[in-house]
Amino acid sequence: QSVLTQPPSVSGAPGQRVTISCTGSSSNIGAGYDVHWYQEVPGTAPKLLIYGNNNRPSGVPDRFSGSKSGTSASLAITGLQADDEADYYCQSYDNSLSGLYVFGTGTKVTVL
Amino acid sequence: QITLKESGPTLVKPTQTLTLTCTFSGFSLSTSGVAVGWIRQPPGKALEWLALFYWDDDKRYSPSLKSRLTITKDTSKNQVVLTMTNMDPVDTATYYCAHSRYSTKSYYFDYWGQGTLVTVSS
Numbered sequence: 001q002s003v004l005t006q007p008p009s010v011s012g013a014p015g016q017r018v019t020i021s022c023t024g025s026s027s028n029i030g031a032g033y034d035v036h037w038y039q040e041v042p043g044t045a046p047k048l049l050i051y052g053n054n055n056r057p058s059g060v061p062d063r064f065s066g067s068k069s070g071t072s073a074s075l076a077i078t079g080l081q082a083d084d085e086a087d088y089y090c091q092s093y094d095n096s097l098s099g100l101y102v103f104g105t106g107t108k109v110t111v112l
Numbered sequence: 113q114i115t116l117k118e119s120g121p122t123l124v125k126p127t128q129t130l131t132l133t134c135t136f137s138g139f140s141l142s143t144s145g146v147a148v149g150w151i152r153q154p155p156g157k158a159l160e161w162l163a164l165f166y167w168d169d170d171k172r173y174s175p176s177l178k179s180r181l182t183i184t185k186d187t188s189k190n191q192v193v194l195t196m197t198n199m200d201p202v203d204t205a206t207y208y209c210a211h212s213r214y215s216t217k218s219y220y221f222d223y224w225g226q227g228t229l230v231t232v233s234s
Contacts, residue, residue: 093218
C-alpha cells in the first residue's frame with residue numbers, strides 16, 4: 001500500500017486539459033520533499049516527466065507541468081494528445097518507516 | 113549518453129536467491145549526488161522502490177524488504193548488483209535499475225534500464 005495516493009484513472013478528449021493528483025502526508029510531500037513524475041507507456045520503461053516539483057527534463061514538452069502545495073502535488077497535461085495515453089506515477093521521499101523512496105499508486109490516462 | 117541494462121535469471125524457484133546485475137555506462141557512480149537504484153513492478157501493479165546505492169557508498173533499502181535485500185557495487189565493471197533472498201511467487205515482477213540524481217531533499221530516477229521480467233515459480 002503506497003503512501004502516495006493517486007486517482008486510478010482520468011480521461012479527456014484530444015486538446016483538453018487533465019490533472020492528476022498525488023496526495024501524501026506530513027512525512028513525505030508535507031515535509032518539503034520534492035515530488036517527481038514519470039510516464040509509463042505499457043511495455044516500456046518509465047520515463048522521467050517532471051523533477052523537483054515543476055522542472056521538465058530536456059525533451060519533455062511544456063504541455064506537461066507540475067505543482068505542489070501542502071501535502072499534495074499535481075501533474076497537468078494540456079493539449080491532450082493520443083500518445084499521452086499512458087500510466088503516470090508520482091514519487092517522493094518519506095521519512096517514516098513506510099518506504100523512503102515512495103511511488104504513487106499510479107494513474108491511467110485515457111484519451112477519448 | 114547514460115545507459116543502463118539489467119541482467120539475470122528470468123525464472124527462479126521459491127526460496128531461491130535472486131541476483132540481478134545492472135551494467136551502466138555514461139556516468140560515474142563516484143560523482144557527487146549520483147546514485148543507482150532498483151525498482152520493480154509486478155504485472156499490472158504500481159512501481160515499488162527496492163534499494164539505492166549512493167555515490168559515497170552509502171546504501172538504503174525499502175523497509176519492508178530490507179531483511180532480504182543486498183545492494184553492492186563493482187566499480188571496475190561499472191555494475192551494481194542486487195540480491196534478494198527467499199524469493200516467493202509474489203516477487204514476480206519486472207525489475208528495473210535506474211540512474212538517480214539528487215533533488216532538494218530527495219533523489220529521482222532520470223534514466224532507466226529496459227527492465228527484466230523475473231518469474232518466481234516451481
